[in-house]
Amino acid sequence: MSDEVTRLVTLFQKGDRQAFTELVKAFQRKVYALAFKMLLNHVEADEVAQETFVRVYHRIGQLKAPENFESFVYRIATNYAIDLLRRRKGRMVAMPEESELPGSVQLMLSMRVADPEKILANKELLSAILQAADELPPRQRMTLILHDVEGLSKDEVAKIMGCPEATVRSNLHIARGKMKKRLGKLLW
Amino acid sequence: MTIRHSRFWHGEYLEGEVSPEQKTEIEQHLQGCPECREDLERLRRLRVYLGRIESPDPGGAYFDGLGERIAARIDSSSVADDFPQPARPGNRSGEVLKTLIGLAAVITLLFSSFYLSGLRQEKDQKRWVEKASQGRYVQTDAADSTVVPAELQTGINSVGSPSPLSADRDSLDATGDSGGQGDSPQK
Numbered sequence: 049m050s051d052e053v054t055r056l057v058t059l060f061q062k063g064d065r066q067a068f069t070e071l072v073k074a075f076q077r078k079v080y081a082l083a084f085k086m087l088l089n090h091v092e093a094d095e096v097a098q099e100t101f102v103r104v105y106h107r108i109g110q111l112k113a114p115e116n117f118e119s120f121v122y123r124i125a126t127n128y129a130i131d132l133l134r135r136r137k138g139r140m141v142a143m144p145e146e147s148e149l150p151g152s153v154q155l156m157l158s159m160r161v162a163d164p165e166k167i168l169a170n171k172e173l174l175s176a177i178l179q180a181a182d183e184l185p186p187r188q189r190m191t192l193i194l195h196d197v198e199g200l201s202k203d204e205v206a207k208i209m210g211c212p213e214a215t216v217r218s219n220l221h222i223a224r225g226k227m228k229k230r231l232g233k234l235l236w
Numbered sequence: 237m238t239i240r241h242s243r244f245w246h247g248e249y250l251e252g253e254v255s256p257e258q259k260t261e262i263e264q265h266l267q268g269c270p271e272c273r274e275d276l277e278r279l280r281r282l283r284v285y286l287g288r289i290e291s292p293d294p295g296g297a298y299f300d301g302l303g304e305r306i307a308a309r310i311d312s313s314s315v316a317d318d319f320p321q322p323a324r325p326g327n328r329s330g331e332v333l334k335t336l337i338g339l340a341a342v343i344t345l346l347f348s349s350f351y352l353s354g355l356r357q358e359k360d361q362k363r364w365v366e367k368a369s370q371g372r373y374v375q376t377d378a379a380d381s382t383v384v385p386a387e388l389q390t391g392i393n394s395v396g397s398p399s400p401l402s403a404d405r406d407s408l409d410a411t412g413d414s415g416g417q418g419d420s421p422q423k
Contacts, residue, residue: 072303080299081291090294101306102313177285196286221247228278235278235285 050115057114068108072101075118079125085193086129088178096132100125122208126190133186173234180230188223191216196224242272246279 053074059067076097083096103124111120181189187209194205195216202220206213228235242265248254249262266273 069303069307072306076299076302077291080294080302084292085289090292093292094294094298097302098306098309102309105306105310106313173285174289177289192286196283197289199287217248221244224247224279224282227282228275231282235281 053117054114057108057111057117061108061111061114068105071104071117075121076101079121082122082125082193082198083129085197086126086190087132088182092129092132096125096129099128103128116207119204119207122194123210126194126208130186130190133189176231176234177227180227183230184223184226188219188226191219192223192227195220242266242269243275246272246276250276250280250283 053071056067056071056074060071079100080093080097083100084090084093087093087096100121104121107124111117181192184192191205191209194200194208195202200208202213202216205216209216242262245254245258245262249259254262266276
C-alpha cells in the first residue's frame with residue numbers, strides 16, 4: 049500500500065491526474081472519518097473532505113518526500129478542521145441526534161453487547177465522551193483524536209500538527225486530564 | 237516520586253514509553269498510592285473507550301460521488317486562480333480600521349493645533365491687557381511676543397495697517413473696561 053501510494057504521488061507530481069483520482073479514492077474515507085470525529089457533523093466533514101483534496105491538488109509541489117503523503121493529507125485536513133472549529137467558536141452547534149444523520153453516519157462505541165440496558169449505557173457513555181471532547185480547545189481535541197481515537201503515534205501526530213513531540217505529550221496529558229475530570233464516575 | 241510527577245507519566249506508562257528505571261519508580265509509587273492507582277485505571281478506561289469510537293459511514297454512494305465533486309471544485313478553483321483573489325473580509329475590515337484610525341489621528345492633530353493656537357492667542361491677549369492696564373508696556377503685534385515700553389511706542393502703529401489687537405483694544409477702551417491707566421497706541 050505504502051509503495052503504491054508513493055508511486056501514485058510521484059506520478060501525480062509529474063502531472064498525472066488519474067493518479068490523483070486514485071489517491072483520493074485511497075484516502076477519502078480516512079479524511080472524512082477524521083473530520084467527522086473532529087466536527088461531529090456530516091456537512092462540515094464533507095466540506096473538509098472536499099477542500100482537503102483540492103488543497104492537496106494545488107500544493108502537491110510542496111511535498112518533498114512522496115512517502116510522507118499521508119501525513120501531508122492529514123495535516124491539511126486537521127488544519128482546515130481546526131479552522132472550521134475556530135470559526136464556529138461563539139456560535140452553538142448542536143450535537144447530532146441519530147435521526148438527523150444521513151444514512152448510517154453516526155459515531156458508535158464498538159462494544160459487542162446484546163443487553164438493551166448496556167446498549168443504552170453505551171450510547172450515554174459515547175454521548176458524554178463526545179460532549180467532553182467537544183469542550184476541549186481545537187488543538188488539544190485534535191491531538192486526542194489523532195492519538196487516542198485514530199491510534200497514530202506521537203511522532204506522527206507531531207508531524208501532522210506541525211509541532212514538537214513534547215507539545216503533543218503535553219496537549220495529550222492536559223486533554224486526558226480534562227476528559228477524566230468531565231467524565232467523572234462514568235469511567236468507573 | 238510525587239503524585240503529580242507520577243500522573244504526568246501515566247499515559248506513557250500505559251503505552252510502554254517509559255524507561256525501565258521510570259517504570260520501576262512509577263510502580264513503586266503506585267503500590268503505596270491508591271489515588272494514583274485510581275487515576276491510572278481511569279486513564280486506562282478512557283483510552284479504551286476512545287479507541288473504540290468507530291468511524292462513521294455515510295454510505296458508498298457518498299464516496300462514489302466525492303471524487304467528481306472534488307474534481308469540479310478543482311476546475312472552478314483553477315479558473316479562479318487566474319484572477320486576482322478578492323480581499324478576505326478580515327483583511328478588508330482591517331483596511332477600513334486603518335483608514336479610520338488615520339482619519340481620527342489627522343482630525344485630532346488639526347483640532348489640537350487649532351486649540352493650541354487659540355490658547356496662545358488668548359494668552360497673548362490677556363498678557364497684553366494686563367500690561368496695558370498696568371500702563372507699563374504696550375504690545376505692538378499679537379503675533380509678535382516682543383513688548384516695548386509705552387514711552388517708546390509713540391507713532392509705532394500709526395504707520396501701516398493697525399495690529400489685529402487694535403480693534404480689541406479700541407473696543408475695550410470704548411467700553412471703559414481697560415482699567416484706564418494704559419494708553420492705546422492709537423491715542
